[in-house]
Amino acid sequence: xxxxxxxxxxxxxxxxxxxxxxxxxxxxxxxxxxxxxxxxxxxxxxxxxxxxxxxxxxxxxxxxxxxxxxxxxxxxxxxxxxxxxxxxxxxxxxxxxxxxxxxxxxxxxxxxxxxxxxxxxxxxxxxx
Numbered sequence: 786x787x788x789x790x791x792x793x794x795x796x797x798x799x800x801x802x803x804x805x806x807x808x809x810x811x812x813x814x815x816x817x818x819x820x821x822x823x824x825x826x827x828x829x830x831x832x833x834x835x836x837x838x839x840x841x842x843x844x845x846x847x848x849x850x851x852x853x854x855x856x857x858x859x860x861x862x863x864x865x866x867x868x869x870x871x872x873x874x875x876x877x878x879x880x881x882x883x884x885x886x887x888x889x890x891x892x893x894x895x896x897x898x899x900x901x902x903x904x905x906x907x908x909x910x911x912x913x
Contacts, residue, residue: 790818797822797896799889803831812846822847824896835859835892837884845895854895854903860884887911 791798800811800823808825815823825844829836837859845852860880871877872886890910891900900906
């Protein structure tokens, strides 16, 4: 079963859940599999992305320890799928679409342990 959960044997991962009670289940499975690092967030539809319009609690498991990181809101606007395409293509500026992209990159940096904290993760993600 493990190859289906982590097929590339990644040392870190980001999971999204639809219901908060599933956070503990994801962390427990990660611990049983002895994965080094996992960050779990409650996504709007269960996706592993950071919604920039509200603060997010990110549950970071490193070994057996779990730390809950409070990630601040990055934007107070909403976007459409077309906004995201335009941001990626460089033809549109949109605070919500850019915030989702930056915030989700920051989740990855936090999961990998390369960011040095929430503020630094957001800053590095914005630079990227």
